[in-house]
Amino acid sequence: MGLDLCWATPVEWVERIAPYEHALLSDHAHCELKAAAMGQVLIAKNPEYPALVQAITPMVIEEMEHFAVVHAELTARGGQLGEQAPSPYADGLHRGSSEGRTSMLLDRLLIAHLIEGRSLERLNLLSHHHPDEQLRVFFHGFCASEAQHRALFLGLAEEFFGPAAGLRLEYLTGLESRVLAGLSFAPRVHSGLG
Ligand SMILES: [Fe+2]
Ligand SMILES: [Fe+2]
Known part of the structure; x- marks a missing residue:
């Protein structure tokens, strides 16, 4: 997947996380919950941007729908x-x-754009390489909408800040890779491999 992240997660990450099915799904559910919460904070703190309020409201609803789907899968298992x-x-x-x-x-x-991008990268890896076929299909089901969220946040940044958005993104993309590279492995969507 051609994401513009500095560091690509190796397939080894899926092999290490696959045995922790419940922990991974619980963390995934919390990621969806946090994505919804983050959207609400963005709306609450920036009411003077109606385009932002309009764009992010349906995303918040979608993230809560994702939360419900992940929670249902977790409890079913x-x-x-x-x-x-x-x-x-x-x-x-x-x-x-x-x-x-x-x-x-x-x-x-x-x-938010970078976190959505990393989540998408990890879900995409899981959808291709997780040993459980049912979970491969399950994780694939989130990829299209997380890709849309990723694009939505970058689009808003470019709309409001013009070329400054691209310059700042360069710095933050490097930071994201450095942060991830410094993390140890854990059964979480955003874990490292150390
Ligand atoms: Fe989501
Ligand atoms: Fe998302």
């Missing part, structure tokens, strides 16, 4: 939703982005 653990990935992105920041909104949009 005998698992249950675990506690939401802190995310060193998202925390690293938000902390690292304070350097050179000119606009909180621009950074929030670009970080």
Whole structure:
């Protein structure tokens, strides 16, 4: 998949995560919940951008629908939703982005674009390489809409900030890869391989 992330996740990541079916699905469910929450924060903090409010509202609803689907799959497989653990990935992105920041909104949009892109990369890998055929189909079912979300956030950043969006994205794309490369392995959607 031709994503413009600096670092491509190797297939080895799927091999390592596959035995942790319940933990992976629980973390995936929390990712959907957090994506919906992040969309709501963006709306609440930027009411002066009607185009943003209009674009992100249906995304929030869609992420909650995803949450329901993942939670149903988890419980059907005998698992249950675990506690939401802190995310060193998202925390690293938000902390690292304070350097050179000119606009909180621009950074929030670009970080959302990058997180959606990494989620898409991981879901796509799972949809091709997970040993359970039913789960391959399951993960594939999210790819099209996560690709749309990824494009939506970049589109808003470019609409509101023009060429500054591309310049800032270069920096944040590098940061995203550095954060991920520094993470150890865990049964989570955004884990490293260390
Ligand atoms: Fe989603
Ligand atoms: Fe999404």
